[in-house]
Amino acid sequence: MPSRTRSRFSSQRARLMANRSLITLVVYAFALAVGFLAVGFAMVADYAAEWNIDFFEEHTAWALLLPPIVFPLSVWLINRLFWGAGGGGIPQVIKVIRHPKPRLTDRLLGWRAFLGKLILTPLVLASGAAMGREGPTVQIGAAMMGFAHRFPGVARLFDSRSLIIAGGAAGVAAAFNTPLGGLMFAFEELSHKKAMRRTSSLLMAIVLAGLVTLVLQGNYSYFGYSNATIDWSEEWVTILSLGIFAGLIGGLYGRLMIMVVSPKGRIGGLRARHPYWFAAGCGVIVSAMAWVFGAEVLGAGYTETKMALQDEQALSPMYWLVKFTSTLVSFASGAPGGVFSPTLSIGAGFGHFYANLIDHEAAPLMLLAMVGVLSAVTHCPITAFVIVLEMVDNHELVMPLIFVSAVATQVSKRLLPSSIYQLLANHIKVSFAPVPETPAEPTSTADGNKPAGTNQAAGS
Structure with a gap:
């Protein structure tokens, strides 16, 4: 050259x-x-x-x-x-x-x-x-x-x-x-x-x-720092059973979320036909729950979970079930807001409940259940394990966390065929129809959103 x-x-x-x-x-x-x-x-x-x-x-x-x-x-x-x-x-x-x-x-x-x-x-x-x-x-x-x-x-x-x-x-x-x-x-x-x-x-x-x-x-952990640990060799039955229960809860949770967005079901169909009245009804249910159960119904549950992990405040026995229901209802309304953080709170609440049931220290079971429920909902066991591990900076629970995430994911697959996010993406329908000259009632979508002149995407 x-x-x-x-x-x-x-x-x-x-x-x-x-x-x-x-x-x-x-x-x-x-x-x-x-x-x-x-x-x-x-x-x-x-x-x-x-x-x-x-x-x-x-x-x-x-x-x-x-x-x-x-x-x-x-x-x-x-x-x-x-x-x-x-x-x-x-x-x-x-x-x-x-x-x-x-x-x-x-x-x-x-x-x-x-x-x-x-x-x-x-x-x-x-x-x-x-x-x-x-x-x-x-x-x-x-x-x-x-x-x-x-x-x-x-x-x-x-x-x-x-x-x-x-x-x-x-x-x-x-x-x-x-x-x-x-x-x-x-x-x-x-x-x-x-x-x-x-x-x-x-x-x-x-x-x-x-x-x-x-x-x-700063170098902070999302849920603070936890030194919780559990004896893997002596408490493997507890760890295994917690993984199974977390998988069942996460699978059911995801299955119900799909039910409320699918226009083929009764709830999803009602949501699609009357999006505003349905959203108002969801708001009434959330308010009624808050009136009965108090402030623990509201929000993602971050503060309550963090304080319980730090042994500063105990969770009520039915906290996980209350948060499960209020999150599902809030999600069903179609209002903006995610379920990632509430899913962790549901897991923490169930871990706390299970610890009281078997007379066990709460913090380690809360962390394990958080990983288990998140894995069951997302079908991403490695992501769930890594995120929770980084959130609390606890390396004593590495093996139990990995085990619970794997078990919960496999159990959840019997109820939920794929990640809830992948399934919700399947329900997103977007129409690019031109704006009609005469205003007409637009066609509803899986998310119940009916924008003027063009259909809106579903999703959560």
């Missing part, structure tokens, strides 16, 4: 490498933005949930009026303005990952869904919904990284599917301060056999989002 040709080739290669490095830095900048946004969103959402608890204690009668008003109002706003913002957000992300078409991406991860999640999730949590912010954070992160794909240089180097997977996983890493959990969530739940291009760069983007949380909020 002549020296002039070789020099030109080297120059072109250098420019190409420089452009790739610059584009990768742009992607990293978006990942950092996801981290900052997730931290800010968490602060607002947590403040909203805490405000509701205080408001309930000081003005119970007024607080009980909030869910029947806010639930249908949020559904109406989603249908009319914030298309794609209903439910939790993870199924919407999975739906787009399966079919990364521009129109579908714009509907489920566009600016309307993005702003809707940011605005309406704190509003719904302030009303007392038994839901969390983690699922919405996944959708927000995926939408943010999806926006990055609109840059021509980024689009040449990264495909939209891989960016969305990285954004959703970055949301998990930042929401829980669990970088490893975010990585596992990307591979085990979001990608779901879909290959990621330029994996090393995108994995670094996920870690960067988690590091933002670490820098801004």
Whole structure:
């Protein structure tokens, strides 16, 4: 090769490498933005949930009026303005990952869904919904990284599917301060056999989002630090039985969630035909439960779970069943809010109940049940194990946690054929029909959302 040709080739290669490095830095900048946004969103959402608890204690009668008003109002706003913002957000992300078409991406991860999640999730949590912010954070992160794909240089180097997977996983890493959990969530739940291009760069983007949380909020564990332990050799029967029960609870929980969104069932059909009245009815049920059982009905259960793990406050015997029901009802309303964090609270509540039943120390069984129920719902045993392990920074329970997550997942498969998020994604139906000239009653979808002139996606 002549020296002039070789020099030109080297120059072109250098420019190409420089452009790739610059584009990768742009992607990293978006990942950092996801981290900052997730931290800010968490602060607002947590403040909203805490405000509701205080408001309930000081003005119970007024607080009980909030869910029947806010639930249908949020559904109406989603249908009319914030298309794609209903439910939790993870199924919407999975739906787009399966079919990364521009129109579908714009509907489920566009600016309307993005702003809707940011605005309406704190509003719904302030009303007392038994839901969390983690699922919405996944959708927000995926939408943010999806926006990055609109840059021509980024689009040449990264495909939209891989960016969305990285954004959703970055949301998990930042929401829980669990970088490893975010990585596992990307591979085990979001990608779901879909290959990621330029994996090393995108994995670094996920870690960067988690590091933002670490820098801004310190090296904290989501549920504090726990030194709980259990003798694996002597208490294997307890561990095995807890895994079986957690699998049954998680499987039933997921099965009921599918039931309330499926338009073919009685409940799902009623939800599809009368979305606003149905959402109001769900709000009435949540308020009635709060009136009977107290503040433990409201919110995702983060505070109660953390205090119980630290032995600062005991959970009531039926806490897990109350949270199970209130979360299911809140989810059924179609209002924005996720079930990831409440699922952990349900597991913690059952572990506490089981410990009292067999006269055992509560903390280790709470942690095991948290992993078990989360594994049963998501069918992602490794993700559940890693996330809970990072949440409490306890390495004494590694083997029992792995065992319970595996057992619970296998038991759950007898009731729930796949991850609840994958199944909910199957129920998302999006129509791109043109807006009719004469206003007409739009066709309902599995999520009960009926936007003006075009059908809204289902999901949680």
